[in-house]
Amino acid sequence: MKLVLALLTGLMFLTACEMQQDPLKDAPEAVREGRAPEAEKPVQEKPFSKDAMFIDAPTVVNGRVGSPMEFKINGRVMVEGVTYKLSIDNLADFEGATFDAATGEFKWIPTRAVVAGLPSIELPLRITLATDASAKYPLISVEKKTLSLMVVNVYSKPIVQTITGNGTLTTGTTHYLDYTMEDIDAFSEADVTLDVRDCGIASYRDSIAHLVSVRNITKSTTTPNKYEGRIEIDLRNADHLASTYYCFALQAISKHGVKSEIYKRDITINTRPKSTRITMESAPTLLVGQSAQIAFTIYDTTANGSLRMVSMDDIAKVLPGSTLTCKSNYTSKFQLDCSGYITTTGLTAPTADAVYNIKMEVENTVGSVSVNTTHTLRINVKAVTL
Structure with a gap:
């Protein structure tokens, strides 16, 4: 009897040891390895198309030595919940320039050292839009754009500086773009004239200058000799236009008849949606x-x-x-x-x-x-x- 009890006691001891050695022996592999259940893991979305990322900024900015060059750079990501950052890769190349990523405001006053005695110079401004990584979109997406800053050494005629705004338009609606210009000879808005012209390039589909008009000219309250306003593009009766690229040009004329260089602006026009x-x-x-x-x-x-x-x-x-x-x-x-x-x-x-x-x-x-x-x-x- 004592022998039987000893054997039973030994078996119970061995079983208890085995249980204590691997208490998760029969548990799922994910649990035994300490991994979170699949249902609790964030589901990662596929990378979205770069077509959903936009950098809104003028392609060309005109200015002159000693006069402030000011414009806005904005970004858009057309994916819900995605945040991003805007930065200028070569900001250090523009001495004294500032860029406020929160407001998108870029400010710079070119000096004579920039043009180095040349009549004018073209400088590239490189912008980067980068998305923030998240559990849903862990991969960072990047979009880049390069602007041309055209700086003249000596003022000799009016300057159309920028035309800004969304350049993708839809027929059946009216769109507005903003412009800035400089005219030293003007004492008030009455001395400023702005003409809309065709770009005169055969690669563009049709003329749209007749659909574009300057709606107002306002003197800047912060910068002398600067003027700004809006351009209206009326596409309410433009269903005859095809969906493609178009171009119009803006030219400033001083009260003495001196004309600025032509500022060209490319836009994309999409025909408004039709019934299927x-x-x-x-x-x-x-x-x-x-x-x-x-x-x-x-x-x-x-x-x-x-x-x-x-x-x-x-x-x-x-x-x-x-x-x-x-x-x-x-x-x-x-x-x-x-x-x-x-x-x-x-x-x-x-x-x-x-x-x-x-x-x-x-x-x-x-x-x-x-x-x-x-x-x-x-x-x-x-x-x-x-």
Whole structure:
């Protein structure tokens, strides 16, 4: 009896030791290795396109020795929740220049040492927009832009310094850009004249100067001889324009008839979104008990928009057993490809011809403007004849 008790005691001791040595032996691998469960880990999004990142700043800034060059540099990232920083890579090349990343204000007064005795000089200003890393977007995305600062040594004629503002416009609307200029001969706004001209470059599609006008000229309250104002681009009746690049030019004329250099401004015009079209409005006529495969396309006739299915009736509730899906075309964002299976096997034989309607609402977006179109797919079911 004592021998049996000794054996039992030994087995219990060994079992207890084994349990104490590896208490997580049967636990999942992630738990045994101290890893957080997958469900608790932040889901990392795929890197977004650089098309969602913008640096808003004039491409060219004109100025002169001894006069302040002031303009704004702004950034945009069109992805919700993403923050970013703006910086100037070569700020040290511009002695005395300041850049406020919070407001986007760049200020610099060129000195004669900059132009080194030349009539004028062109200096590159290199800007970087970098996103902040986050759990959702751990990869940093970077966008760069280089501006040209044109500095003249001696003032000899008026200077159009900047034209700023969003350069992507949509027909059917009115847009505004801001300008700044310098005219030493002017004592007030009445002495300043600004003309809008065509760029005169054959590579641009059409003339748009007739759609551009100077709305006001205001004397700067902070800088002598400086004037500023707004330019209106009226595209309310410009649906004839194609979606492409355009250009207009601004020229200042002093009260003595002296003309400035022409300041050219490139813009992109997108045609406003149009109602979408559908390649099939009526499905093939079916008898009760018949089935058919269907395929059709919903598209933007201008090929400029981006389509999204807002809502679609559940075809299975109308015709049990039927299916219908619409997906974005993998090469053309202005197109939705739809396919489905229609069956009438679940219907009670109708005594008269019946039409079943499936409604689909599609959104067409160009830039920041959208238009919705409701399409109806009619499914005709023929009555049973006795």
